[in-house]
Amino acid sequence: MKRLQRLFSGRWMQKTYTLSVLNQQNSLSNNCSTEDVKKESNLNCHLFVGATVLAYLSYKLFYEEYVAYLKEIKTLVKPGALKENLPNYTLKQVAEHREREKRIWVTYKDGVYDITEFVDAHPGGDQILLAAGASVEPFWKLYGQHHADFVYEILESLRIGNLVDDQKPSSTTSDFSDPFIKEPIRHAALIPASEKPFNAELPPTLLVANFITPNELFYVRNHLPVPEVDPKKYELEVDVEGTNKSIKLTVESLKKLPKHTITATIMCAGNRRSEMTEVKPVKGLSWGVGALGNAEWSGVLLRDVLISMGIDENSNFQHVQFEGLDTDPTKKPYGASIPFWKAIDRKGDVLLAYEMNNEVIPRDHGFPVRVIVPGVVGARNVKWLKRIIVSNNESDSHWQQNDYKGFSPGIDWDNVDFSKSPAIQELPVTSAICVPSPNQTVTVRDGHITAYGYAWSGGGKKIIRVDVTIDKGDTWHVADIIQQDSAEPPQHWGWSLWTVQVPVSKNAKEVEIWVKAVDSSYNTQPESFKNIWNLRGVLSNAYHKVPIKLQWD
Amino acid sequence: MKRLQRLFSGRWMQKTYTLSVLNQQNSLSNNCSTEDVKKESNLNCHLFVGATVLAYLSYKLFYEEYVAYLKEIKTLVKPGALKENLPNYTLKQVAEHREREKRIWVTYKDGVYDITEFVDAHPGGDQILLAAGASVEPFWKLYGQHHADFVYEILESLRIGNLVDDQKPSSTTSDFSDPFIKEPIRHAALIPASEKPFNAELPPTLLVANFITPNELFYVRNHLPVPEVDPKKYELEVDVEGTNKSIKLTVESLKKLPKHTITATIMCAGNRRSEMTEVKPVKGLSWGVGALGNAEWSGVLLRDVLISMGIDENSNFQHVQFEGLDTDPTKKPYGASIPFWKAIDRKGDVLLAYEMNNEVIPRDHGFPVRVIVPGVVGARNVKWLKRIIVSNNESDSHWQQNDYKGFSPGIDWDNVDFSKSPAIQELPVTSAICVPSPNQTVTVRDGHITAYGYAWSGGGKKIIRVDVTIDKGDTWHVADIIQQDSAEPPQHWGWSLWTVQVPVSKNAKEVEIWVKAVDSSYNTQPESFKNIWNLRGVLSNAYHKVPIKLQWD
Incomplete structure (x- = not known):
């Protein structure tokens, strides 16, 4: 042996x-x-x-x-x-x-x-x-x-x-006092941020090992128990408020419509929250840099469905609301909405997705149908989609109205008014160092250290440059983009993976690596969390800073 | 008397x-x-x-x-x-x-x-x-x-x-050795950044006195002498590369097409360059915070013209090039291009404008027709428009290829390769304090000082918040938005004017006011010029910091 x-x-x-x-x-x-x-x-x-x-x-x-x-x-x-x-x-x-x-x-x-x-x-x-x-x-x-x-x-x-297979739902053994009894089994490599509801991210090293994140390793963000859906009985209802327009779509009927595939990164608004918490505590899951993933999503364009119902770019609607099959103890579903223009836009690419990386979407990611709103915060990419409502109003759900909003650092729980901030839709530019890890001992080779990471921006923007420094900005090095999608803005939905080799001063024993990205609108990241701190710890996109120890080859 | x-x-x-x-x-x-x-x-x-x-x-x-x-x-x-x-x-x-x-x-x-x-x-x-x-x-x-x-x-x-009127061109008195002999007379309130070509900005106090900038006080950015155009002989040529599609439009024929009006801020890529120069010298006009203005522009949608020529969203073109009637000594015209999607997009609002604030466009601003590309850097808003070319290629002009691009702080004139950066199109979020001025003595009233300014973001983004601090970020105050356009993203093209009253510590003798804005994609500004420095001094959108002296009431 x-x-x-x-x-x-x-x-x-x-x-x-x-x-x-x-x-x-x-x-x-x-x-x-x-x-x-x-x-x-x-x-x-x-x-x-x-x-x-x-x-x-x-x-x-x-x-x-x-x-x-x-x-x-x-x-x-x-x-x-x-x-x-x-x-x-x-x-x-x-x-x-x-x-x-x-x-x-x-x-x-x-x-x-x-x-x-x-x-x-x-x-x-x-x-x-x-x-x-x-x-x-x-x-x-x-x-x-x-x-x-x-x-x-x-x-x-x-x-x-x-x-x-021990995944089959077994109603005879269910403990009805625990709404989470029928959760899917997750891969052991996922690092849970919470167990019930289940929320988990991938270790940074694995995150950037491939341009496409495997389904089993894609970060999970659930707000409620994962619903059990019988695909044969599944129906998605689409209603147009103020009209009698209403249709019901089965998985089979969706599959008969033109299939569209996009590569899109989905990111939680709270990604990198743990770094913001260091300034001052915030409320929310303590995510590291892994609350995002990049996948190929296939399904039907919501735009195509709406046009088939007689709705087009000239229609005077303001919002499109989504409801999930996941419900709270009062049976209220998870809900969110996006601006109507994004849903109907020829370049919006909003998908009623039934496949993730050429496989049936896993339960944790919205089986059998979820909406993919590329370039927009994960919270609007409603899973286990039950109902779509074309409307003049935003979703009235908690997550649209009283969560997932940004505030000034001067606003805290004693003076916050959630009605004063707009719901997060497109996310700002961000980036992270995934290799090496914080406090790792890194071997200097030929006078250089090597780092790897990701960068992404919302709204269909492409990453055009990633800058790295190990001397607090005195010297900036341009990273190489390892891989990014060929789609051009405003339809560039996927992340970019990068690497850089940075020369190290002789005899240095430790350095701190900083990264910032620049997107195709030339927006870049803020430097410090202090000045973007907000009570919910969202939009945590300041420079990622990773201190490491050096070992000379 | x-x-x-x-x-x-x-x-x-x-x-x-x-x-x-x-x-x-x-x-x-x-x-x-x-x-x-x-x-x-x-x-x-x-x-x-x-x-x-x-x-x-x-x-x-x-x-x-x-x-x-x-x-x-x-x-x-x-x-x-x-x-x-x-x-x-x-x-x-x-x-x-x-x-x-x-x-x-x-x-x-x-x-x-x-x-x-x-x-x-x-x-x-x-x-x-x-x-x-x-x-x-x-x-x-x-x-x-x-x-x-x-x-x-x-x-x-x-x-x-x-x-x-002493503005009439008088060929008998022209000095042909000076190509700038026929420049229009400018308003004395404009502060020149250069005389030939003429470039000038408005003092900050006047800049925020009105939501609409009067034509005579609108910043001027000319790259070449202002051409003299006889509106009766003027013709705008529109060509579609690789086809025999070509039309010529007179001012009269443009006026017969549907008229469209937008409120849009036009800003020079070099606005606020003088602040970046303080870190390390850059090449370019030393603009203060006034190289922008906000106006109502009226004209014909370029989209409408293209559709009338049989070009639509499904056409496979990549760029739309513009040439001006202003030429360099070799007779090469000023030129620029924008992505085709922006020109044809239903929400792009690209205008062949013949009116500025309900008046004929002044000579300095492109008489008789200029293109307005809202949300996009001033350099692409070509004035004295002579020719439009629908193409698969970017403009090959100097200003598209070897200027108006951003670079990493690590790139200087000895190692720059202009082919490595994309031409600036949409501009990032920015803001400035216009009242008080730097080093002004400000009277503290009821324990507060008052500041006024503007904020703007490219790409049709709306300003959703302006934060002000006078203690280096320890305390942030949310400014009041005085005025902004009612148009929603992605078609919000105008700036926002703001004011804030900030409490001052007793007996303080001087403070430094900082401002940052947040746009509807929740992008915000970088903190320092050091980390966004670039050799051309463009995209200079770090926090604006204004030191003032205090006088107690």
Whole structure:
């Protein structure tokens, strides 16, 4: 076994590099390949620059052994398929195996695997432990090089059982006193900000590992319990206030309308709130930099639906309201609204989405239909969409009227009047450093340190520049945009991933990295949280500052 | 004469107040009256709060004398009309009379007036000297209360002559070695940033005296000599690249198309450059906070013209180029371009404008036709429009390719590559304090100081809040929006005027006022120029900071 591991370890590395070059035209999740890229390199590629050198050496060393090994392979396994005569395990049982003492289990499709002995040999290091007690699939979407025959071989050699579905709602066992009893099981890599309702973000390092965030790892922002929806019975009602215009749409009828796909980042208004809290406490979930994700959303343009009902750009409506199937204890649904012009605009791209990254939208993200309002705060992207109302009034919901609004730093809970501020719609420009982490010890190589992160702006604006400094603004370095969508403003909805190499003064022992982004309207970020502090801790887009320790190579 | 002046002075004050109340429905330039106002009060109103008290006392004192005076008036004069048997003066001659020693002359329509003896009696104080040697008309647009019979009476009592037109091009006297020989005469209140080409801004105090900036006082930004255009021979050519679509439009044919009016602020990319220069020198005109103005523009929607030529939102063009009639010594015209989507967008409001504030556009502002691209940097609002080209390419002009672009503070003239930055289009959010002026001594009243200013954002965004601090951000005060346009985003093109009363710590001798604005995308301004410095000194939108001295009441 140990000899096998050493072999695999070497093989992994050389194969990894080969695959990352050869397969880039095929792998959907390998972001070196997308035509949309501004630069062909991406974070994976960068991570593998170092690996390349090692891989080349490994290739020389292991070549003969590898050729021999290839000859041994008679037939390729079908990875993750059900295997008879193996024990069945539920996700809940798998989730109990997250430490060496209890053995470390993971799942892949229908397979359950004990990877305890493999962990040390994993070329990606400890990252594999993020999948402990859960599925490796989202990580394999992040790091596309796993989709290789020799990786499947390793995996199946560790097979211990089959995964059985324990997600089915079981009304007989429901505890009716807990409205959260029927929540979906979430991936263990998500860091919860609250459990009930469930809210969670991805660790920053994983966040920027891929231009597209896998569904299982997409940040979750729920205000209420996740509703259980039977897609066969599902109906979306669209009403036009003051008229008798009203239609009902099923999932099937939506799928018969023209399908439209956009790449859009959805971000919570409270993303990066934890940094603002350091100035003075605020009310809200203590999000880090991970309350956002970037996905491909497919569905029907709300504009197309409205036009089919006889509503167009000339109609004199002011707002479009959305209601979700998620309700509070008084049965009042989650609600929000957007300006009518955004809904009807030819370039608004407001979607009634039924697919997320080419899969059915997961329960946590609005199954079976949610509205995607690109460029606009997450709170208006109503999930589990039940009803749309074309209206002259904003939604009267709590979340539209008395939450998700910005205020001056001089306003606090004793003098706030929520009617004085407009509901947040388009979000301002922001950015964050995701690698390295705060207080991490970073190795200086060739006199430089390397950082990675994201930048994004609302309203269809494109990021045109990311500036980084490690001397409090005396010297600014322009980061390289690793990847961004090819769509031009005002329809540029996705984030931009960036990297930068910054020269470090000799013998420096610690530095603080600052980042700011500039969007296509040349708006940029404010410097400090003190001057944008607000009682709800929203719109927390000041410079992201990450102190690190330095270790010289 | 002196008795008359004293009488008028008293009458002026009481009439001023009466008129400001009674005539507010009629006076176009009195901004208390506009339906668009968010608050009915404005700067004028505020200035007259103090005057009201005095006016009431004056009313009591002067009532009887006033009634007697009214009886004397037999027929009202027609102010500013030609009067036979008076000497003729040219604007150039009038301009020589700007000081007491040489007598102080002003003009109103066709009249020339010697106001030397009236200056001390003017209720508005020294402000009247801003019109010395020039026309009072733009100031009467700023301060609408001048349009009253008793004011006309005073004026005509000071009449000394008639104004004759010395603006006519006289080819016999032209000095062909100076391409600037045929420049229009500008109002003396404009502060030149450069003479040839002429570039000038308004003093900040006047800038915020009215929501609409009078044509004569609108900032001027010329890159080349002002062309002389015969409106009867004028033709605007519109071409569609790669097709044989081409039309020619005269002023008359434009006027036959549907007329569209918008209120839009036009701002130079270099507005407030002088503040950025303090960090480190930049290249460009040293603008203060006055390189912008707000006007009503009327003309034909470019969209309508393009649609009439068979171009619509589905057309696959990328840019629309503009060429002016102003040319450099090699006969190359001023040029710029905007994205095609902005030109064709239903909400883009791009205008082929032939009127500015209900008057023919003045020569300095593009007579007879300029393009107004609301929400977009002044440089793309091409004046003296000669040609429009629907294209797949940006304008190749110097001003599109090698100027009007933003860069990182780390980029200087030794390492700049203009191809790396996008041409500025939409401008970021900005604001400025216009009253008080830097280093002014301000009287503290009831423990407070009062400030006035403007705020604006590009891209059709509305200003939703203006924050002011005098303790470096420890305490922020929300300013009152005095006036803003009623148009909603994404078609809110005008600026917002604001005022704030800030409490001052007892015995403080000096403070520094800071302002920042927030727009409807919740973008706000960066704090310091250091971190947004760029070699051309554009996009200079950091907090405006005005140090003042305090005098206790």
